Amino acid sequence: MKTLWLLMAPLVAGGFGAGWLMIHEQVAPAATHVSAHAIDLRRGGDIAAMSRARFAQLHPPPPPAPTIDAPPPIDIAVQFRQKLTAIERGSTGPIAWVVDPDAEMSRRPIHKGQIFQDGWIVAAIEDQEIVLRRRREIRRINVFDPPDAIIQ
Numbered sequence: 001m002k003t004l005w006l007l008m009a010p011l012v013a014g015g016f017g018a019g020w021l022m023i024h025e026q027v028a029p030a031a032t033h034v035s036a037h038a039i040d041l042r043r044g045g046d047i048a049a050m051s052r053a054r055f056a057q058l059h060p061p062p063p064p065a066p067t068i069d070a071p072p073p074i075d076i077a078v079q080f081r082q083k084l085t086a087i088e089r090g091s092t093g094p095i096a097w098v099v100d101p102d103a104e105m106s107r108r109p110i111h112k113g114q115i116f117q118d119g120w121i122v123a124a125i126e127d128q129e130i131v132l133r134r135r136r137e138i139r140r141i142n143v144f145d146p147p148d149a150i151i152q
Contacts, residue, residue, distance in 0.1 A: 076120050076132060077141045084143060087125065094125035 083098040085107060093112060100108040110122050116132060123138070124131040132139045 076116075076118070076134075077139050080116060080120075080130065080132065080141055081143065084130075087127065087130075087143065096122065096125050096130060 080098070083100075084096060085099060086097040088095045088097065088109075095109045095111055097107050097109055098116070099106060110116060110125075112122055112125055115121055118134070120132045120134045120139075122130065123133040128142055128144055130141045130143060132141065
């Protein structure tokens with residue numbers, strides 16, 4: 001056993017000595033590719049700004065969201081034709097009957113010169129045509145035409 005200790009002691013001591021020398025020895029760094037940008041000693045804010053600028057070049061920001069305009073108002077002629085239920089010849093003159101949920105039996109009569117809606121005034125009621133007027137606009141509505149053939 002003494003012989004074993006005599007052989008092992010120099011080997012263990014040599015191992016510790018070699019390890020100590022390797023730690024304290026200045027070893028030349030291995031030749032690796034290091035770019036100039038990787039070793040940048042500027043402040044973090046500068047690096048972040050450069051990174052943001054580089055990212056903007058690589059991936060431009062998405063385009064702004066499109067603005068959605070309100071849909072155009074429904075044509076008054078279409079609204080009138082949807083609500084018109086009858087044209088009557090009364091003793092006081094022609095009457096146009098339109099749907100109105102607030103009126104008695106959900107219908108109301110409109111005589112010449114009365115307001116239909118949104119400032120549109122009934123200017124004339126004829127057998128096949130009704131004329132609506134608002135300020136300088138005039139709409140002639142032929143009540144028997146198909147829906148897509150409204151005369152302006």
